[in-house]
Each structure stands twice: as C-alpha cells, then as structure tokens.
Amino acid sequence: MSVTVGPDDALIVVDVQHDFLPGGALAVANGERIFEPIDTLAPRFRRVYATRDWHPLDHSSYKPFGGPWPVHCVAGTRGAAFDARLDRKKVDTVIDKGVDRETDGYSGFVATSLASDLRMHGIKRVFVCGLATDYCVKATAFDAHAAGFTTVVIEDASAAVNVQPDDETKALEELRAAGIDVVQSEDITGNARVRG
Numbered sequence: 522m523s524v525t526v527g528p529d530d531a532l533i534v535v536d537v538q539h540d541f542l543p544g545g546a547l548a549v550a551n552g553e554r555i556f557e558p559i560d561t562l563a564p565r566f567r568r569v570y571a572t573r574d575w576h577p578l579d580h581s582s583y584k585p586f587g588g589p590w591p592v593h594c595v596a597g598t599r600g601a602a603f604d605a606r607l608d609r610k611k612v613d614t615v616i617d618k619g620v621d622r623e624t625d626g627y628s629g630f631v632a633t634s635l636a637s638d639l640r641m642h643g644i645k646r647v648f649v650c651g652l653a654t655d656y657c658v659k660a661t662a663f664d665a666h667a668a669g670f671t672t673v674v675i676e677d678a679s680a681a682v683n684v685q686p687d688d689e690t691k692a693l694e695e696l697r698a699a700g701i702d703v704v705q706s707e708d709i710t711g712n713a714r715v716r717g
Contacts, residue, residue, distance in 0.1 A: 532647075537607045538652075547682075561706065577596065580595075655681040659692045
C-alpha cells in the first residue's frame, strides 16, 4: 500500500509525554519505538498537531478521585511535558486536552479547538499516531472520523498500553470496522522498516 501526502493532510501526534513513556506514571512499555517513524513522517505534512494531557491535580480520571488511572500529566509538571525526542520544530499547534476536572481527555477533539483549527487550515484528511493506540489514539481517530475528516491511523508510529494483552489488536480491529484506515509509516515514506 502506498499513501501520498498532500496539502490538505495533517499529522496528529497524540500525547508523547514523559508520563506515558517508560519510567513515567502511566508508561506504555514499548512507547519509545514511535519516535523514529514520527520524526520521519512529520516533515512530509504541511500541518502537524501535537496533543497533550494537561490535567488539574484533582482530575476525575485519577484513582484518588474515583478514576481508573494513577495521577499523570498534571499541567505544568515534567510528566506532562513532551519528550525531547519529539522534534518540536515540526509541530505547528499544541492542543491541550483534559484541562478541566471532568473531561477525560482521551480524545484530542473533546473540549478543544482541534476540529475548528483543522478546518480553518483546509485539512480534509488526518493521520493519527502516538500514545496510546488503545486509548487516546483510538479516541482521537474515532472523533476525527465522526467530525467528517478522512482518518488514517499509523500503526507503527503508535504504541498501546495493553491493560489486556490483546487491547491493541482489538483497538485496530475497531478502527478498521469503523472505516478508518490503518497503515504503516513506510506506506507513507516509502522506506522499508524492520518491524520488531
């Protein structure tokens, strides 16, 4: 499969933050593998967006407040910062999500300006990647699709939490079933990569 990127395409990089990487509060075990494909892909897009969880201290998703997750990505902390391996020079717009207590922050489209900004820049198709495939990448892709954007998820530029071992597989199946394409970075760059 070969995918050509055009002027009405955008890349959405989801939550490549310290707390979602090994050593972080809510780490994706193999999260580091996404940086090489993301930094190879980003220069090919006219617009690149990066979402980040930017939670208050009492966010409803945290276990102390009845949620399922440990405290993570508290606004302004190191855990909420982008990892330095993301080339910020390629990022045009940062989208903060989950900024109020009750918004879970899974999707980059909920209670943010992402959809309107994409439309303002004439974007018709979005490519979604980042952390984590089975949560925020999936939610962002579903909402992009629901908002009328042609939506593509880049599998090898994303990584999953896998609370259950097959969560990533199930997430990708759900995305395909919804009419969202799932591709590899090499489908876009033309560079064959060794998949490990």
